[in-house]
Amino acid sequence: MESVEGNGTGRGNLQLVVSELCRIQELVRQLELHLHAPDTSVDLCRALTAQIFALTDRSIGFVAAAHSSDAPTTPSSTSSSLSGVSDQPFRTNTKKRKATARWTSQVRVSAAGGAEGPVDDGHSWRKYGQKDILGAKHPRAYYRCTHRNSQGCTATKQVQRADEDPVLFDVVYHGQHTCRPTGGGGGGRRPPTNQHNPHAESLLQSLRAGLAVDADHGGLNTSVCVSPPMTSPSMASPVASGSNGGPTMSPYPAGAYTEWPLDGDLQEVVSVFTAVSAPSMDYLFEFDPTFDVDAPNFFM
DNA sequence: TGTATTTGACCAGG
DNA sequence: CCTGGTCAAATACA
Numbered sequence: 648m649e650s651v652e653g654n655g656t657g658r659g660n661l662q663l664v665v666s667e668l669c670r671i672q673e674l675v676r677q678l679e680l681h682l683h684a685p686d687t688s689v690d691l692c693r694a695l696t697a698q699i700f701a702l703t704d705r706s707i708g709f710v711a712a713a714h715s716s717d718a719p720t721t722p723s724s725t726s727s728s729l730s731g732v733s734d735q736p737f738r739t740n741t742k743k744r745k746a747t748a749r750w751t752s753q754v755r756v757s758a759a760g761g762a763e764g765p766v767d768d769g770h771s772w773r774k775y776g777q778k779d780i781l782g783a784k785h786p787r788a789y790y791r792c793t794h795r796n797s798q799g800c801t802a803t804k805q806v807q808r809a810d811e812d813p814v815l816f817d818v819v820y821h822g823q824h825t826c827r828p829t830g831g832g833g834g835g836r837r838p839p840t841n842q843h844n845p846h847a848e849s850l851l852q853s854l855r856a857g858l859a860v861d862a863d864h865g866g867l868n869t870s871v872c873v874s875p876p877m878t879s880p881s882m883a884s885p886v887a888s889g890s891n892g893g894p895t896m897s898p899y900p901a902g903a904y905t906e907w908p909l910d911g912d913l914q915e916v917v918s919v920f921t922a923v924s925a926p927s928m929d930y931l932f933e934f935d936p937t938f939d940v941d942a943p944n945f946f947m
Numbered sequence: 948t949g950t951a952t953t954t955g956a957c958c959a960g961g
Numbered sequence: 962c963c964t965g966g967t968c969a970a971a972t973a974c975a
Contacts, residue, residue, distance in 0.1 A: 774952060776967060789966070793951095805966090 674698055770824060772804060784810050792826055800826035 678695040772790035780787045785808035792800040802824040809815035 773950090775969095777953075778965065778967095781964065787965085791967095803966095 770802070770826075780807065783807060792824060794826035798826040800824055802826075 674695055681691055681695065771793040773793045773795075774788055774790050776789040777786050778789070787805055787807040790804045790806065792802040794800045795802075801822045803821045805819040805821075807817045807819075809817055
């Protein structure tokens with residue numbers, strides 16, 4: 648669980664993260680250039696976004712490693728900590744597994760056009776729970792991959808309607824898809840090949856603008872904020888079909904959505920915080936189950 | 948009839 | 962003890 652090549656101290660990882668993020672920024676810049684080109688290859692853009700995503704994931708690994716090396720000693724109780732979960736990220740006998748996620752990504756999506764929930768991300772999810780969260784106005788819905796039983800895919804996600812803006816949803820992904828998208832396209836609606844996305848430009852601009860690295864105050868702030876310039880009608884998604892809203896308040900400080908400190912209890916998370924309008928979602932974030940980074944063993 | 952969702956209960960971490 | 966994550970029976974839907 649701590650086999651990052653250049654590990655040792657979290658500080659080294661921090662520098663790595665910074666350089667990775669700079670690289671991400673550069674890639675975004677390139678992507679933007681391509682988008683300005685009159686006749687841009689979608690595949691090229693996809694490749695770039697894939698790289699961006701890969702680097703993001705890599706940074707997650709660095710941050711996670713930094714965390715585990717920065718705070719290797721768990722203070723009090725001996726029964727707590729990560730004992731016994733190193734090999735089985737999700738499948739333990741317990742019903743709870745806080746802070747054991749191997750791969751976490753946070754995304755803010757918009758249910759543009761008044762849809763009931765955020766857009767489909769290309770995978771098929773099955774809702775297995777819903778909970779009123781303390782301090783949140785809206786309940787949090789829990790999803791896991793439909794192929795969990797058939798293929799042992801451990802990917803899960805949590806969807807929660809944003810507090811102050813019901814059109815936005817915070818989606819937290821845990822784990823990676825190990826399932827193979829069955830024939831017809833990943834459990835369903837994989838959108839048709841993307842054409843040049845007219846919204847991508849502004850999206851990327853926002854993305855670039857929101858990409859901020861602040862490695863100065865002990866912690867690391869990594870935030871990606873993308874504001875959709877428009878809302879467009881789009882298909883609803885199976886997400887958040889639950890209807891009973893619970894009376895609660897926001898878990899996040901109001902107005903602080905664009906910056907999530909990485910320390911604190913954000914377990915091994917890089918907050919890729921995006922507000923992506925529906926049609927752009929697939930364009931930017933395609934959670935390919937076979938998605939892999941060149942340095943795969945960050946969390947092992 | 949099979950599959951997905953809803954919902955209350957259970958469980959463990961903090 | 963409180964809270965969040967998961968389970969599983971009941972229910973809804975195609």
